Amino acid sequence: MITLRKLIFLALICPVISLHACRQPVTQTGGKLRILTTIAPLYSFAKNVAGDEAIVDNLIPSGVGPHEYSLSPGDARKVSETRILIINGVKLEAWLNKLQGPASESPTNDNKKLIIVDTSAGVELIGNDPHIWLSPRNAIMQVKNIRDALVKVDPDNSETYTKNSSEYIQRLGNLDKEIRNEIRTWKQNRIVTYHPAFKYFAGEYGLELAVVIQETPEIEPSPKHIAHVIETIKSKGIRAIFTEPQFSHKIVTSLAGDLNLQVYSLDTLETGLFSKEWYEDSIRSNLQVLKKALN
């Protein structure tokens, strides 16, 4: 069990006594800034902005989703060793509250040891839907928030961060255009997904999210809602249904069988690989899947 008290000890007390006897301050390694992200898209964003000037790690291991994540004892150490914690926001990382307590009371903030960057700042939200990263337009805003934080915390490398981020933003802008130009040529624009993750993507690029099977992450759909899903699929003449690569959902298989639908898999990017290119590659893979289904 991670207690706030333990974290206070790790993040506050240790660096103080480290002047004499404790180990070296750990928020920097070899003079490099340490950055911790929560989910794989944020890792790609931070890695592209930081380049070689900072050490970027991701908190949630590959293969684990963020909605119902629970912190492990090792996570407290990872957070205590980082200077910047980059989060998605929109309550995606509600489980972090167990670790740090309310920001205003957090000693790690008061002593300027830990800076938490909420990358959703400035993003136009759809209700309380956290899946902002699935639209590259929003990703650009998240990258800008990361850039601003890095420039502020590590001004010595501000030129590199600014240059790296403008190159990456350019690439994300190209990705945005590519999706737009592609989707507008398609015959169909209606999609049905299992996970309620694609509102931002659909809204941005003119797809119609006809119905979502699981309306709230981690909560199984009710029989009443399933009846509504079936009715919508029939009345709108939908031929394809989208699930995720990491999961197979019984309900999707049975709906597809009953209604003679093709099942495709669309990545929510909630878990993945930790690399610079992974975000762009994954969005492009989704685009190809959608193209196959809708064109």
Ligand SMILES: [Zn+2]
């Ligand atoms: Zn989700």
